[in-house]
Amino acid sequence: MKYLSTRGGMAPQPFTDVLLEGLAPDGGLAVPEAIPQVTPEQLQAWRSLSYADLAYEVLKLFITDIPEQDLRELTRKTYRPEVFGGEVIVPLKPLKQGVALLGLSEGPTLAFKDMAMQFLGNLFEYVLARRGTTLNILGATSGDTGSAAEYAMRGKKGVAVFMLSPAGRMSAFQRAQMYSLQDANIHNLAVHGVFDDCQDIVKAVSGDLAFKTAHRIGAVNSINWARIAAQVVYYFHGWRLATEGAADPMAQVSFAVPSGNFGNILAGHVARSMGLPIRRLVLATNENNVLEEFFRTGIYRPRASSETYETSSPSMDISKASNFERFVYDLLGRDPARLKALWDELAAQGSFDLSAYRPQFAQYGFVSGTSTHADRLATIRQVHAETGVVIDPHTADGVKVALPFVEPGVPMLVLETALPVKFSATIEEALGQPAPRPAGFENIEQLPQRVQTVNGDAQTIKDLIAAEAV
Numbered sequence: 001m002k003y004l005s006t007r008g009g010m011a012p013q014p015f016t017d018v019l020l021e022g023l024a025p026d027g028g029l030a031v032p033e034a035i036p037q038v039t040p041e042q043l044q045a046w047r048s049l050s051y052a053d054l055a056y057e058v059l060k061l062f063i064t065d066i067p068e069q070d071l072r073e074l075t076r077k078t079y080r081p082e083v084f085g086g087e088v089i090v091p092l093k094p095l096k097q098g099v100a101l102l103g104l105s106e107g108p109t110l111a112f113k114d115m116a117m118q119f120l121g122n123l124f125e126y127v128l129a130r131r132g133t134t135l136n137i138l139g140a141t142s143g144d145t146g147s148a149a150e151y152a153m154r155g156k157k158g159v160a161v162f163m164l165s166p167a168g169r170m171s172a173f174q175r176a177q178m179y180s181l182q183d184a185n186i187h188n189l190a191v192h193g194v195f196d197d198c199q200d201i202v203k204a205v206s207g208d209l210a211f212k213t214a215h216r217i218g219a220v221n222s223i224n225w226a227r228i229a230a231q232v233v234y235y236f237h238g239w240r241l242a243t244e245g246a247a248d249p250m251a252q253v254s255f256a257v258p259s260g261n262f263g264n265i266l267a268g269h270v271a272r273s274m275g276l277p278i279r280r281l282v283l284a285t286n287e288n289n290v291l292e293e294f295f296r297t298g299i300y301r302p303r304a305s306s307e308t309y310e311t312s313s314p315s316m317d318i319s320k321a322s323n324f325e326r327f328v329y330d331l332l333g334r335d336p337a338r339l340k341a342l343w344d345e346l347a348a349q350g351s352f353d354l355s356a357y358r359p360q361f362a363q364y365g366f367v368s369g370t371s372t373h374a375d376r377l378a379t380i381r382q383v384h385a386e387t388g389v390v391i392d393p394h395t396a397d398g399v400k401v402a403l404p405f406v407e408p409g410v411p412m413l414v415l416e417t418a419l420p421v422k423f424s425a426t427i428e429e430a431l432g433q434p435a436p437r438p439a440g441f442e443n444i445e446q447l448p449q450r451v452q453t454v455n456g457d458a459q460t461i462k463d464l465i466a467a468e469a470v
């Protein structure tokens with residue numbers, strides 16, 4: 001399997017070459033040259049596999065330049081009960097008739113990003129060793145991504161992480177999660193400023209090509225294809241759990257996905273394109289409804305960061321959805337020239353109009369809806385009252401938007417993208433009591449923290465990286 005750019009300007013590359021790059025040289029995103037197809041017989045055979053072995057079967061369709069035995073070891077090393085809190089790795093948690101949560105947040109940082117990032121950590125270590133090189137990951141975070149990256153890369157050989165976060169702007173729990181890591185290869189840099197300032201520094205440092213090359217600067221952002229591929233796995237897993245014992249071996253399931261950068265739901269789209277019987281992909285946004293607007297109207301109009309609201313489901317507060325280009329590529333019949341023309345139009349006009357393609361949205365299974373702060377609180381309360389389960393604010397957006405799309409005979413799986421303890425202030429607002437704490441996290445705020453507070457200028461960060469790089 002080779003990888004191309006959505007904009008057509010990249011010679012076909014094997015998986016491990018695109019793995020360590022960000023954007024393609026032409027500014028596009030890497031996509032597989034064809035979507036691998038899965039047969040009904042394969043789907044049945046995969047029912048009895050462990051999660052790790054299911055991951056191996058799915059991932060080997062996308063990763064053909066790593067020996068199969070090594071890939072199997074990588075998935076078994078990643079998807080272990082000790083890392084993901086139990087044998088099933090991703091449990092199904094029924095809420096009511098026909099609706100269940102898909103428990104993607106049992107990993108070390110209690111958010112779904114662990115599902116892909118834990119695999120990425122092992123994959124990077126393996127590929128870097130094989131190539132005899134090292135990588136210094138530079139990133140900016142306002143919460144979930146940074147901690148998932150750090151927990152995935154901690155103690156890995158040949159990798160260091162330099163993670164910028166806005167000083168004093170994350171919750172005490174999120175700070176404790178990140179800053180309590182004592183591993184020598186993890187560098188927490190708290191910047192005086194807001195998230196956008198952190199992001200600007202990352203852009204300035206990685207925009208200095210000489211510095212970037214000299215120190216082998218890399219990223220683990222959500223456009224990395226390996227993250228998408230690893231996320232495809234849990235759609236297959238969710239399907240097999242929800243259709244166990246069904247009379248029809250190709251029984252359909254719908255998924256509802258709390259969305260921001262369009263990475264999670266893109267993996268669902270890929271799974272459906274591979275032949276998994278998915279009926280609907282329900283895209284849920286919060287007040288930042290760029291994607292909901294697109295699926296409702298066909299008009300894509302990314303917002304300025306000044307137009308992006310700070311909400312109580314902060315990991316979905318995005319102004320432009322970095323993975324969306326891959327979906328549009330498929331929508332346009334995988335035609336890079338048309339895609340490129342559309343993105344040129346976007347750059348020139350700030351929006352584009354694909355309303356002529358609205359019939360195809362349904363053909364791809366997509367529907368969408370938005371949820372507000374009041375909806376989130378009401379949904380958290382309602383689910384708690386009916387089931388005793390406490391859900392996090394992002395998952396609540398998913399449940400709220402999913403409910404009108406529930407159909408008889410089609411299980412609706414809402415992706416649980418985080419556990420509520422990460423966003424306890426909103427849980428207290430909704431329920432008048434703090435979120436339950438999973439075992440092992442009781443006193444996390446009391447642990448010693450390892451963080452450097454730094455000035456928000458690129459030179460300071462460059463000097464730090466130069467001194468500590470692997």
Ligand SMILES: *Cc1c(COP(=O)(O)O)cnc(C)c1O
Nearest residue numbers: 144260261262263264315417418
């Ligand atoms: C990252 C994140 C999302 C959004 O996922 P995308 O892949 O960016 O669409 C939703 N919920 C939580 C808790 C997250 O951390």
